Amino acid sequence: MNNAPARREVLIRRILAGVAGCSLLFLTLIMLFLFMEGLPVFAVVSVSDFFSGMYWYPTAQPPEFGIFPLLVASCAVTLAASSLAVPLGIMTAVWLTEIAHPTLRRVCKPLIELLAALPSVVIGFFGMVVVAPLLQDLLDLDTGLNLFTAGLMLAFMSVPTICSVAEDALHAVPSSLRAASLALGATRWETTVRVVVPAAFSGIGTACMLGMSRSIGETMVVLMAAGGAGILPRSLFDPVRPIPSVIAAEMAEASFRGEHYHALFAIGIVLFLFTLAFNLVAQYISEKNRRVLR
Amino acid sequence: MKRIISIFLLAGCLTTAAVFSVPAAAAEEIIITGSTTVLPVMQKAGEAFMAANPGISLSISGGGSGNGIKALNEGLCQVAMSSRDIKESELKEGAGKGVNAVRTAIAVDALVPVIHPENPVKNLTVAQLRGIYSGKITNWKEVGGKDENIVTVSRDSSSGTFETWQELIMTPDKVSPAALSQASNGAVAQAVAGNRRSIGYIGFGYLNSSLKKVDVNGVEARPETALAKKWPIARELYVFTNGAPAGAVKKLTDYLLDPRKGQKAVAETGYIPLPAK
Numbered sequence: 001m002n003n004a005p006a007r008r009e010v011l012i013r014r015i016l017a018g019v020a021g022c023s024l025l026f027l028t029l030i031m032l033f034l035f036m037e038g039l040p041v042f043a044v045v046s047v048s049d050f051f052s053g054m055y056w057y058p059t060a061q062p063p064e065f066g067i068f069p070l071l072v073a074s075c076a077v078t079l080a081a082s083s084l085a086v087p088l089g090i091m092t093a094v095w096l097t098e099i100a101h102p103t104l105r106r107v108c109k110p111l112i113e114l115l116a117a118l119p120s121v122v123i124g125f126f127g128m129v130v131v132a133p134l135l136q137d138l139l140d141l142d143t144g145l146n147l148f149t150a151g152l153m154l155a156f157m158s159v160p161t162i163c164s165v166a167e168d169a170l171h172a173v174p175s176s177l178r179a180a181s182l183a184l185g186a187t188r189w190e191t192t193v194r195v196v197v198p199a200a201f202s203g204i205g206t207a208c209m210l211g212m213s214r215s216i217g218e219t220m221v222v223l224m225a226a227g228g229a230g231i232l233p234r235s236l237f238d239p240v241r242p243i244p245s246v247i248a249a250e251m252a253e254a255s256f257r258g259e260h261y262h263a264l265f266a267i268g269i270v271l272f273l274f275t276l277a278f279n280l281v282a283q284y285i286s287e288k289n290r291r292v293l294r
Numbered sequence: 295m296k297r298i299i300s301i302f303l304l305a306g307c308l309t310t311a312a313v314f315s316v317p318a319a320a321a322e323e324i325i326i327t328g329s330t331t332v333l334p335v336m337q338k339a340g341e342a343f344m345a346a347n348p349g350i351s352l353s354i355s356g357g358g359s360g361n362g363i364k365a366l367n368e369g370l371c372q373v374a375m376s377s378r379d380i381k382e383s384e385l386k387e388g389a390g391k392g393v394n395a396v397r398t399a400i401a402v403d404a405l406v407p408v409i410h411p412e413n414p415v416k417n418l419t420v421a422q423l424r425g426i427y428s429g430k431i432t433n434w435k436e437v438g439g440k441d442e443n444i445v446t447v448s449r450d451s452s453s454g455t456f457e458t459w460q461e462l463i464m465t466p467d468k469v470s471p472a473a474l475s476q477a478s479n480g481a482v483a484q485a486v487a488g489n490r491r492s493i494g495y496i497g498f499g500y501l502n503s504s505l506k507k508v509d510v511n512g513v514e515a516r517p518e519t520a521l522a523k524k525w526p527i528a529r530e531l532y533v534f535t536n537g538a539p540a541g542a543v544k545k546l547t548d549y550l551l552d553p554r555k556g557q558k559a560v561a562e563t564g565y566i567p568l569p570a571k
Contacts, residue, residue, distance in 0.1 A: 057468060059451050069471065127363070133488045142443050142491055145474060167498050228475035249450035249477045256357070260452065275530075 034249050037257075038265035041065065050266065056230050056241075058250065058260040063264045067270070069230050072149075073240035074216055074274070076233055077226060080151025081158060081215040086208050089162030093204075096163070098192045109167065116160030120248060123225035127153035128271040132225060145227035148236045153221045158211035165210060169203020170196060171236070203285040209282030212276045219244035243271050321351040322542050328362020328375030332531045333375050333455030335550075336375060337400060339559035343364075343549050350542045366534055367393050372543055374534040377403065377454060388536075395534045400550045402566040404520040405458055408483070408505040410490045415439040417509040420526055423463050426493060429470030434491070447485045447494035448473040454480065459495055462527050479564060493547035495527075499564025519565045529564065 042050065053066015057112045071235050092112065131152065132144030173196050181191040197204070227239025228249070247264050247290040326336055339473035340352045357365075363552035368389040380395050388395050393425035407423060409415060413437055418426075427446055435441045449456040450470050460469065474492075476482045479500040486494040487504040495569045498517065501507060509513045513524050521529040539547040557567035 014472060036510075057451060059457070060468060129488075136489065142445050143474060143489055145485065194533060222425055224481075228477075229473060230471035230475075239472075241475065249475065250452045252452075276329070 018234050026281050028053055031272070034265060034268055037116065037262060038267075038269040039262075039267060041259060041262035041266045042125065044259050045263075054232075055096070056246070058254070058263055063259060065259075065266075069232050070241055070243050070246055070267065071270070072232055073226070074242040074244075074271075076147055076240060077154060077222060077242050078216045079211055080147060080236065081154035082208070082212050084151065084155035084228050085158040085162055085215070087207040087212055089159045089207065090166050090204060092159070092163045093166035093170055093207075094192060096167050099189070100194065110163075112160050113161050115156075118157075120157060120218055120220040121224075123153050123156055124221040127225035131142065139237070143227060145225055146237045146239045147226065147233050150222050150226035150240070150242070154215040154218055157218060157221065158215050161214055162207045163209035163285055165207035166200070166204045169207065172203065173199045201289070206282045207286035209278050209280075209285065212273075213278035213282070216278065217244060217271065217275050219248045243267050247271075296424050318437045321349055323351050323353055324373060324542055324546060325371040326352060326373040326375060327357055327365050327371045328373075328534075329359040329377040330356040331359075331377040331399070331403060331458065332375035332431050332533070333454075334563045335531070335556075335560050335565060339550055339556045339565055342555065342559070343546060346540075346549070347545060350545065355409065363388075363534060364393065365537060366395060367391055369536075371392065372535065373546065376532045376534055377458070377529065379532070380534060386505045390431075393536050395536065397532050397534055398539065398547050398551075399530045399532055399568065400518050400547075401531045401554075401560040401568060402517070402528055403454075403458060403475070404517075404525055404566055405462075406498055406501065406515040406527070407495050407508040407510065408486050408491060408501070409493050409508055410486060411506045411533050412441060412490050413505065413506060415508065417512060419511050420463055424467055427459075427464060427469050427473060428467040429472055433545065442491045444472040445489055445492040446470070447482050447492050449479075449482065449495075450475045450477055455495070455497065458527070458529060462529065465469070480501065497564035498566055499561065520566050521569060528566075 021178075045053070050065055050067060051071070052068050053064060054068055055064045055066045056070060057064040096109060099109065128145065132146075132149050134144070135141060135149060136144030159240050175193055177199055178191055181195040182188070186194070222242040223245040226242055226245060228241045228245060229239040230241045231238065233240050247268060250260070251264050254264055326340075333354070336352075340354055344350065344352055359374075359376040359378050362371070362376055363380055363384050365371040366374035367384065374395070378571055380397065382454075385395060407418060410489055413434070415434065418437060422431065424438050426437070428450065429446075431437060432444055433441065435442055446469075449459070451469075456469070470499040474485060476485055476494075479496045482494040482496050483500050483502065487493045487494050487502075493508075496505075498515070498520070501515075509515065512525050513519050513526065515525060516538065533547065533550070535543055535547070551568070553567065553570045560567045
């Protein structure tokens, strides 16, 4: 009779393992499918032409599948977004944990997390209808739908992610560290900058990487606000065409298992590798520093 | 545990019941495939058609005009949608398989270049449009406007609208990669209405008061000029059938050509309805 709970435990453990196994299996299958549908394009276009080609004319006769400008656009948009979102996100997190009055913090934190729940299509629409015309008139630009607008909107989206993860990391720094630093005569500023932030470095690094991987994979915002011109940007205010927007705009009309279809999956692979790299780096940072701290 | 199992059982019973309770409709099926330009008309009209004719079910898919005609020739569909006329080679190929493709025009697809209402330009030639979109003309001054850069707004390259533009205006050039690409007619209208330096192209049905339409080669964009084949950026949209439409297929083509039914769907999707015969 006594082993009934134990048996139940084994059963539950197996069910959970099965569920976890399933999700792993599905992810592997999705990846497999992605590669199976994407790789055939390299029968039509060589790998180097694909990556270094300057023109993306998938439906022309003969079609051209060069993704260099799209790749540059994706990187540029992510860079623009991160250079706004990373400082803003981290500073907000520092303010929330170290400076803000606890009451204010209890009000602000949920508000910031609410911002993370804003659907990207809303942010994209806001960028297209409000921000773009404003910037266009203010700076006398040719078009408000450009790299900067898209980066700004993406920053909007990644600040809450970065802030929320970084805040958790800062919050997890033991208060004994702060107390020790203050006891040794450091000011609050010195304690924050030299003790608390370095101690939470791994978490903050993870936060940045997660924020960046969110902006590189984001689709609606860049589809609506980046302008969609397949050129190499020469300034911050040139229109660009990042990878996700190409897939979103063209997949519906690409003929099933045609060259264009395979090419879209191939750029999906590229995007997948990018996000994977970001996540691996994030994991590496958090693992490495965790060990150092202990 | 017991409760969970009984919930599962209950759910199982319900799904089984649901599967078996679907009436086995002895519907006649018409398979329709082809041009993605014609697709929205067919989908819109098709829904109403199926509601009016419960005995007939339509299976509608896109894939391009060429694929549609190929499918018709191989007997894989009863109706092929096409945004161009059938080629001699395709007719011959069909004849070899005993298929005689018959053409029925169902609508006119006409595009109109649009600019911001504050832009003084009134008329552009086809050659000027080609120059603007291929990136050779970059300032409004060169075509009689203000001294400002031209911002070209185009559609994503796999849309039917882009294909029409490419075929009727751009050939043999290509739309410059510097053109902004938008994912729908509505997005193009939005982008042009919000930018004084821009030019875009949209279907007739998407014209509104926040846009200014441009005359092309001195012809004004009106449904009448498009139907009279004077408007240079227009083409007819067709459905092809094997032999003259008959039976259920005839019901469908009649429905499509009916001014109060199918032709209403044509107007609602942004194309120009054919005049009543």
